[in-house]
Amino acid sequence: MRLISGAVLLLSVLLLNQGCTGAGNSKKDSKTSADTITVPDTGYTGIKQYFSGNTLIKEVTFKNGIRQGEMRSFYTTKEVRQLFWYENGLREDSAKWYYVEGPVFRATPYKRDTIHGIQQQYFKNGKIKARLGFEKGLRTFFFEEYTPDGKLITGYPDIVVSIKDDYKTNGTYRISLELSNKATKVKYFRGDFSKGVYDTARCEPVKTVNGTGILNLRKTSTPTNPNVEVLAEILTSYGNNYLLVKKIDLPYNDLK
Numbered sequence: 665m666r667l668i669s670g671a672v673l674l675l676s677v678l679l680l681n682q683g684c685t686g687a688g689n690s691k692k693d694s695k696t697s698a699d700t701i702t703v704p705d706t707g708y709t710g711i712k713q714y715f716s717g718n719t720l721i722k723e724v725t726f727k728n729g730i731r732q733g734e735m736r737s738f739y740t741t742k743e744v745r746q747l748f749w750y751e752n753g754l755r756e757d758s759a760k761w762y763y764v765e766g767p768v769f770r771a772t773p774y775k776r777d778t779i780h781g782i783q784q785q786y787f788k789n790g791k792i793k794a795r796l797g798f799e800k801g802l803r804t805f806f807f808e809e810y811t812p813d814g815k816l817i818t819g820y821p822d823i824v825v826s827i828k829d830d831y832k833t834n835g836t837y838r839i840s841l842e843l844s845n846k847a848t849k850v851k852y853f854r855g856d857f858s859k860g861v862y863d864t865a866r867c868e869p870v871k872t873v874n875g876t877g878i879l880n881l882r883k884t885s886t887p888t889n890p891n892v893e894v895l896a897e898i899l900t901s902y903g904n905n906y907l908l909v910k911k912i913d914l915p916y917n918d919l920k
Contacts, residue, residue, distance in 0.1 A: 725750070739764050748774075763788055773798075785902075787812055794904055802861040805907055809900060821845040823896050823910040835883030837919050839912060840876060841894060848875030849899040857893055857909045870894065881919040890917045 707729015714722040719740055725733035731750035739745045743764050749757040754777040761770040767788050773781030778801040785794040791814055797806030809817040821843040828838040841852050855867035870877040879894065891913045898906040 782806070785904075794902055796904065799861050802863050803905070803907060804861055805909070807904075807906055809902055809904065820900075820906055820908070821847060821898065823894065823908060825910070825912055829915070831883060831916055831919075837881040837883075837914070837916065839879040839881065839892070839894075841870065841872075841879065841896070842876050843896065843898065846875065847898065850875055850877075851897040852877030852879075853895045853897065854879060855893060855895065857895060862895065862897075862907055867895065881914075883916070884918050884920045887917050888920050890914050892919075 708726045709728055710726060712724050712726060713720055714724070720738055720742070721740075722735070722737045724731060724735045727733070730753045732752065733750060735746075735748040735750060736744055737746040741764065743766065744762050745764075746762070747760045748755050749759070755774040756776070757774060759772045759774055760768050761772075763769050765788060767790055768786050770783065770785045772779055772783045775781070779798040780800055781798060783796045783798060784792060785796075787793050789812070791812065792810050794810065795806070795808040797804035811817060824842045824844050826840045826842075828836075828840070830836045830838070843850055850872065852870035852872050853864075853867040854870055855863075870879050872878075877894070877896075879892070881892070891911050893909060893911050896908040896910075898908060900906050
């Protein structure tokens with residue numbers, strides 16, 4: 665009887681020790697897991713190629729998963745089509761578009777992913793075709809186009825204004841806008857262009873039909889500006905938008 669009791673006692677002690685040992689290992693494993701430092705994946709570094717079927721269409725340089733360095737796109741015939749430069753994922757410096765034959769077609773300056781500066785367009789012979797101004801992504805009124813032999817193009821049309829004054833009879837004042845050369849490839853806008861940029865967010869389109877813009881003003885009960893500014897966006901033969909602003913004085917100070 666004493667022998668059996670002793671055996672039971674010995675077995676109990678062994679089981680207790682084993683349980684304590686297991687608990688100790690569990691704590692040690694937990695501490696080891698907590699002390700382990702996991703380094704996150706910072707992304708791909710190198711040049712990635714993008715294909716459409718078997719055709720290479722683009723190569724992009726990455727650093728830690730962010731665009732950094734040169735990006736090229738290609739024509740289906742493998743010639744370079746576009747070239748951009750990225751810094752920390754943002755377009756910087758001069759972006760270039762190329763003719764399929766190889767020469768530069770257009771060079772556009774970027775600053776922090778926004779067009780800023782003078783964009784230049786070229787003929788295939790390398791001569792300047794056009795120069796357009798941009799400020800923080802918005803068009804300025806700096807504009808030049810050249811003939812293939814290098815001569816500056818002049819003689820762009822002006823805005824011709826005609827008035828129908830019915831202010832005294834029904835309180836309306838109608839302004840009609842046309843181009844002096846009767847061209848119809850034009851859009852008109854009303855806005856404040858005193859800052860020297862064309863900001864579409866601050867402009868109101870003027871209804872235009874067959875090259876004629878109609879601005880209908882009405883008498884109000886509150887004072888308004890004694891003039892109105894209109895802008896003509898004229899499409900040139902080179903496919904550029906020539907911007908022309910005209911300030912029209914009003915004979916009444918309550919028209920809107």
